[in-house]
Amino acid sequence: AQSVTQPDxxxxxxEGASLELRCNYSYGxxxxxxxxxxxxxxxxxxxxxxxxxxxxxxxxxxxxxxxxRSQSSFxxxxxxxxxxxAAEYFCAVGTYSSASKIIFGSGTRLSIRP
Amino acid sequence: DTEVTQTPKHLVMGMTNKxxxxxxxxxxxxxxxxxxQKAKKPPELMFVYSYEKLSINESVPSRFSPxxxxxxxxxxHLHALQPEDSALYLCASSQALTEYGYTFGSGTRLTVV
Numbered sequence: 001a002q003s004v005t006q007p008d009x010x011x012x013x014x015e016g017a018s019l020e021l022r023c024n025y026s027y028g029x030x031x032x033x034x035x036x037x038x039x040x041x042x043x044x045x046x047x048x049x050x051x052x053x054x055x056x057x058x059x060x061x062x063x064x065x066x067x068x069r070s071q072s073s074f075x076x077x078x079x080x081x082x083x084x085x086a087a088e089y090f091c092a093v094g095t096y097s098s099a100s101k102i103i104f105g106s107g108t109r110l111s112i113r114p
Numbered sequence: 115d116t117e118v119t120q121t122p123k124h125l126v127m128g129m130t131n132k133x134x135x136x137x138x139x140x141x142x143x144x145x146x147x148x149x150x151q152k153a154k155k156p157p158e159l160m161f162v163y164s165y166e167k168l169s170i171n172e173s174v175p176s177r178f179s180p181x182x183x184x185x186x187x188x189x190x191h192l193h194a195l196q197p198e199d200s201a202l203y204l205c206a207s208s209q210a211l212t213e214y215g216y217t218f219g220s221g222t223r224l225t226v227v
Contacts, residue, residue: 034215043118043204043218044157090156094215100145101170102216104156 002027004093006105014113015083021076021108023091032094033074034102035065039087047089050074061085086112116141120205120219128227129195135222137188137205146188147216148180149204157204163188195226 003026013019025031032051036044048059055067065076074091088109094102118139127133137146145164149157162170163182171180177199179191188205202223206216 032215036218041202041221041223043120043220044206044216046215046217049215100164101147101159101162103159107154107156 002031002093002095002103004091004103004105006089006091006108008108009106010109010111012111012113013081016080019076019078019081019085019110021089021091021110023074023076023105024072025074025091025093026072027093027095029095030069032102033065033067034092034094035059035063035074035076036090036092036104037061037087038090038107044090047076081110081112083112083114086110116217118205118207118217118219120203120222122222123220124223124225126225126227127192127195129197131195132191132193134192135190135203135205135224137190137207137219138186139207139217140186141207141217142185143207143209143217144185145208146182147206147208148188148190149206151202151204151221153201161190192224195224197226200225 005024034049035047038044047063048057050057050067058064063078088107090107091105092102121136148160151157160174161180166182177194181189202221204221205219208216
């Protein structure tokens, strides 16, 4: 069965600083990988996704992520964070089979220091 | 229309009540999902509908009853809930294949008293 791990529960960065959120997955085949963002009390918004091709994917709001098969990782990056980036970030892994579904990691809460 | 609309946004119900949550999308997506999210936790999959047929039930208690009347609508019928069922209930939809990711609604905040 697939699983995804986000080792950092909470990260605080200064506004304007760079950001990297870590994500490791476990799956026997090439997974479909996603990053979602959730503001308090809101639904989830898809930032970016990977399922084939270029291992560096660009998303919305200036985010990017790199798929590294050898490390089973899909880390999210942003060169310069804004106060509005404060939110909960979820990495997720999906599979396609007769019962396709997406499983979410435990999430990383991002706080921005003024 | 690129949205998933959930109603109501907030719901308070007693343990003997019957209520329903509604989810609607007009993106032509053929898969729809119910997730439950407790505070400070990730969303947990409850049900998956694919082409209007239930394809996954993640061992959800029978007090939660999903229904997919057509390809645009998804309901979650609630009966005899417990206080621990209080949570944010999220609906999502997608193209048939997982690789495209899901579009989520903003959720229904359910409180069981």
